[in-house]
Amino acid sequence: MTAEIGHFALILALLIATMQATLPLIGAHKGYGSWMATARPAAVTQFGLVAISFGCLTQLYLTSDFSVLNVVQNSHTAKPLIYKIAGVWANHEGSLLLWVLILSLFGSAVAVFGSNLPPRLRARVLSVQAMIAVGFYLFMLLTSNPFERVFPAPINGQDLNPLLQDPGLAIHPPMLYLGYVGFSMAFSFAIAALIEGRVDAAWARWVRPWTLAAWCFLTGGITLGSWWAYYELGWGGWWFWDPVENASFMPWLAGTALLHSSTVVEKRDTLKGWTILLAIITFSLSLLGTFLVRSGVLTSVHAFATDPARGVFILAFLIIVIGGSLALFAWRAPQLVSTGVFQPISREGALLLNNLIMATAAAAVLLGTLYPLLLDAIGGGKISVGPPFFNAVFIPLMVPMIAAMAVGPMLSWKRADLKPALTRLWTAALAAGAIMLAAWALFADGPVMGVLGIGLAGWLFIGTLVELGGRLQLFKVPLSDSFSRLRRTPRAAWGMTLAHLGLAITIAGMVGAGAWRTESIQAMKPGDTVTVAGYEFTFDGAKDGKGPNYSITEGTFRVFKGGKAVVTLNPEKRIYMVSKRQTTEAAIHTTFFGDLYAVVGDQDPSGAYVTRLYFNPLVAWMWGGVVIMVCAGCLSLTDRRHRIGAPAKSRAQGRVTAQTAGA
Amino acid sequence: MANRLVYILPLMVFLIMAVYFAIGLSKDPSILPSALINKPIPEFSLPPIDGGPGKGFSSADLRGNGVSVINVFASWCVPCRVEHPLIARLAALKVATVYGLNFKDKPKKALKWLQEMGDPYAAHGSDPKGRVAIDFGVYGIPETFIIDNDGIIRYKYVGPINPGRLEKEILPIIKKFSP
Numbered sequence: 024m025t026a027e028i029g030h031f032a033l034i035l036a037l038l039i040a041t042m043q044a045t046l047p048l049i050g051a052h053k054g055y056g057s058w059m060a061t062a063r064p065a066a067v068t069q070f071g072l073v074a075i076s077f078g079c080l081t082q083l084y085l086t087s088d089f090s091v092l093n094v095v096q097n098s099h100t101a102k103p104l105i106y107k108i109a110g111v112w113a114n115h116e117g118s119l120l121l122w123v124l125i126l127s128l129f130g131s132a133v134a135v136f137g138s139n140l141p142p143r144l145r146a147r148v149l150s151v152q153a154m155i156a157v158g159f160y161l162f163m164l165l166t167s168n169p170f171e172r173v174f175p176a177p178i179n180g181q182d183l184n185p186l187l188q189d190p191g192l193a194i195h196p197p198m199l200y201l202g203y204v205g206f207s208m209a210f211s212f213a214i215a216a217l218i219e220g221r222v223d224a225a226w227a228r229w230v231r232p233w234t235l236a237a238w239c240f241l242t243g244g245i246t247l248g249s250w251w252a253y254y255e256l257g258w259g260g261w262w263f264w265d266p267v268e269n270a271s272f273m274p275w276l277a278g279t280a281l282l283h284s285s286t287v288v289e290k291r292d293t294l295k296g297w298t299i300l301l302a303i304i305t306f307s308l309s310l311l312g313t314f315l316v317r318s319g320v321l322t323s324v325h326a327f328a329t330d331p332a333r334g335v336f337i338l339a340f341l342i343i344v345i346g347g348s349l350a351l352f353a354w355r356a357p358q359l360v361s362t363g364v365f366q367p368i369s370r371e372g373a374l375l376l377n378n379l380i381m382a383t384a385a386a387a388v389l390l391g392t393l394y395p396l397l398l399d400a401i402g403g404g405k406i407s408v409g410p411p412f413f414n415a416v417f418i419p420l421m422v423p424m425i426a427a428m429a430v431g432p433m434l435s436w437k438r439a440d441l442k443p444a445l446t447r448l449w450t451a452a453l454a455a456g457a458i459m460l461a462a463w464a465l466f467a468d469g470p471v472m473g474v475l476g477i478g479l480a481g482w483l484f485i486g487t488l489v490e491l492g493g494r495l496q497l498f499k500v501p502l503s504d505s506f507s508r509l510r511r512t513p514r515a516a517w518g519m520t521l522a523h524l525g526l527a528i529t530i531a532g533m534v535g536a537g538a539w540r541t542e543s544i545q546a547m548k549p550g551d552t553v554t555v556a557g558y559e560f561t562f563d564g565a566k567d568g569k570g571p572n573y574s575i576t577e578g579t580f581r582v583f584k585g586g587k588a589v590v591t592l593n594p595e596k597r598i599y600m601v602s603k604r605q606t607t608e609a610a611i612h613t614t615f616f617g618d619l620y621a622v623v624g625d626q627d628p629s630g631a632y633v634t635r636l637y638f639n640p641l642v643a644w645m646w647g648g649v650v651i652m653v654c655a656g657c658l659s660l661t662d663r664r665h666r667i668g669a670p671a672k673s674r675a676q677g678r679v680t681a682q683t684a685g686a
Numbered sequence: 687m688a689n690r691l692v693y694i695l696p697l698m699v700f701l702i703m704a705v706y707f708a709i710g711l712s713k714d715p716s717i718l719p720s721a722l723i724n725k726p727i728p729e730f731s732l733p734p735i736d737g738g739p740g741k742g743f744s745s746a747d748l749r750g751n752g753v754s755v756i757n758v759f760a761s762w763c764v765p766c767r768v769e770h771p772l773i774a775r776l777a778a779l780k781v782a783t784v785y786g787l788n789f790k791d792k793p794k795k796a797l798k799w800l801q802e803m804g805d806p807y808a809a810h811g812s813d814p815k816g817r818v819a820i821d822f823g824v825y826g827i828p829e830t831f832i833i834d835n836d837g838i839i840r841y842k843y844v845g846p847i848n849p850g851r852l853e854k855e856i857l858p859i860i861k862k863f864s865p
Contacts, residue, residue, distance in 0.1 A: 545802070
């Protein structure tokens with residue numbers, strides 16, 4: 024019965040969404056107030072129905088109802104409670120249900136909190152949201168019904184892919200989806216603005232918080248996935264340029280560009296067409312990301328559901344949504360009037376440079392992800408581009424961007440002079456030079472890119488601090504004046520400073536873990552000692568044990584440095600009873616300067632275990648930097664100008680923002 | 687007019703992509719890799735990994751010397767690490783000659799990798815540009831081929847092999863085609 028209620032609620036949601044997609048749109052065109060007014064209750068009702076549907080599926084998982092196919096394929100009675108819940112979205116059908124749940128949640132948020140939006144814009148935004156929803160409901164009901172029954176019901180389920188039974192991965196998809204779907208808001212606002220033919224500062228103020236929130240979630244989601252890969256896959260790496268990873272990284276790149284260009288629309292009333300285009304592209308990449316993984320168009324090492332039969336629907340949907348919106352763009356965007364003009368060397372110019380590099384990077388990742396497919400389609404044979412391609416393309420793009428990133432915030436709007444900005448950055452240049460020398464002395468045999476990368480991170484970090492110091496007039500006016508300037512700095516400006524600092528720290532972590540990692544792979548017998556990066560790992564053997572739904576082989580390593588005991592590491596190898604699949608649980612000891620990372624593998628006939636030991640420098644910086652970036656985004660979200668709809672500046676704030684406020 | 691064209695450009699780019707998607711969809715990824723099954727191996731001759739032991743291997747080595755296995759690997763390929771102990775186990779069973787095809791790799795890195803992970807291969811060949819791999823229809827590495835005594839490809843597996851795959855598919859197929 025629960026399954027039928029869930030299924031029925033989904034059908035009702037489709038009907039409501041169909042109505043919400045049409046009536047308000049016509050109403051906004053013809054000026055029928057009552058037609059437009061249907062959008063708000065419809066959006067809220069839609070959310071209620073999807074929530075019921077989602078609740079039903081969760082209930083089926085909690086009670087392990089094995090008369091439902093989806094539960095059979097992804098659950099098992101012996102599975103811990105948290106993974107029964109996570110099992111709801113750890114599969115194709117359930118994850119789509121989560122997608123529409125979040126979509127309708129955001130839609131109802133606009134309906135409930137959007138009182139200060141112009142009614143016409145609000146009606147159109149909600150209508151576009153509903154159009155996207157209709158596509159998803161149809162896709163689920165026609166090709167991927169989560170409530171499909173199975174007869175006769177089996178006694179027990181097939182269990183969730185054990186790799187996915189992990190706390191990090193339990194919350195990774197919801198975070199990612201909050202990001203993807205968050206960009207749907209920017210998209211809906213962009214389409215509504217194109218229909219309306221008007222983009223202004225008030226519009227940008229509405230789009231920004233949604234983009235920012237989506238960006239925070241996506242950043243967090245990607246990082247969780249990367250963190251999961253780091254400790255769960257047991258390869259010691261954290262990014263593999265796998266198509267699934269790329270699928271989430273592309274919208275992040277485009278979304279980051281959108282975040283910066285919408286600032287220009289808000290402050291300077293220019294770059295309108297470009298910003299609209301970015302909003303469309305960002306959401307298109309989110310859709311592509313959602314679907315690429317599942318359509319069978321691309322096969323990936325860890326795609327957990329591929330079904331070519333669904334591909335046709337997905338392609339049709341993508342063509343309608345992306346093709347339709349780009350056609351609308353081609354038709355309407357030339358009519359958007361920009362009033363702001365600017366010189367190439369200016370804040371706008373710097374933000375545009377950021378945009379171009381980010382967009383190029385996204386295009387490069389897209390090319391690298393799709394290239395094997397494209398080449399195959401024209402009969403060029405099957406090839407795979409691995410990390411060599413991405414590293415060769417990505418790093419040269421990022422180097423000038425990071426270099427310019429320290430300079431950009433120092434430039435004034437409209438027209439600026441490069442020379443004073445560069446003069447102020449001499450401390451940053453000095454610091455970067457010192458860091459590079461130190462890095463070179465420490466890791467003389469390491470790659471040159473490592474030294475350059477860590478220097479860039481230092482340049483960005485110090486450069487951002489210099490910019491902050493300049494904004495506070497530090498050491499130029501009395502300290503108390505600086506302090507009051509500090510207090511008056513808007514939170515959005517703090518957001519920019521912190522996010523840039525966070526990125527600098529993250530880059531340092533990436534460079535450290537990427538360029539200076541030490542690894543040692545060997546067969547070890549109990550009592551053997553291996554030295555990795557100055558740490559002596561002594562293997563004390565392994566013993567067998569048992570978890571709730573898996574059996575364990577647990578190895579013990581005692582780690583010493585200079586004769587002193589540092590830590591005892593206990594990596595595990597798990598074999599899941601139902602699926603007979605094996606996972607590794609790496610043992611990681613995190614220190615400020617790097618992670619000690621140990622994995623125990625199979626036993627060979629002579630009784631020795633295959634062990635993999637790594638020293639990954641600065642990994643904690645990578646995660647720490649991302650946490651700072653996400654916090655910076657959240658801080659910026661609380662800025663007071665997001666809470667007021669119209670661009671009304673208070674006098675006190677106007678003084679500071681005029682000269683400083685940025686991302 | 688030229689200005690107008692700029693606004694149409696994104697749509698054009700997307701439509702071209704959509705065409706490729708459509709073509710890509712019409713090809714079933716699970717069927718294509720088997721296109722070479724039961725076909726003779728392509729003619730090739732691979733040099734050894736630069737600076738490494740052995741003298742490489744060629745299509746001639748694969749004919750008349752019993753069943754052979756070709757394992758495509760690279761040092762940058764993470765799943766290859768995962769399956770490597772199984773390749774070593776397969777080689778140790780001595781039911782087939784196991785060759786290693788080093789795909790788009792730097793010789794130094796490949797040799798270091800083999801030194802660390804163990805070198806189970808009877809011989810390895812270096813394919814830095816991936817030319818021979820393309821002839822074999824290599825899709826994404828690791829890939830493993832089984833070739834019978836007459837040089838006919840009998841089996842192909844894309845992705846890292848696991849113990850189940852080794853026991854249930856690879857070993858029985860080797861046995862079936864052993865003279």
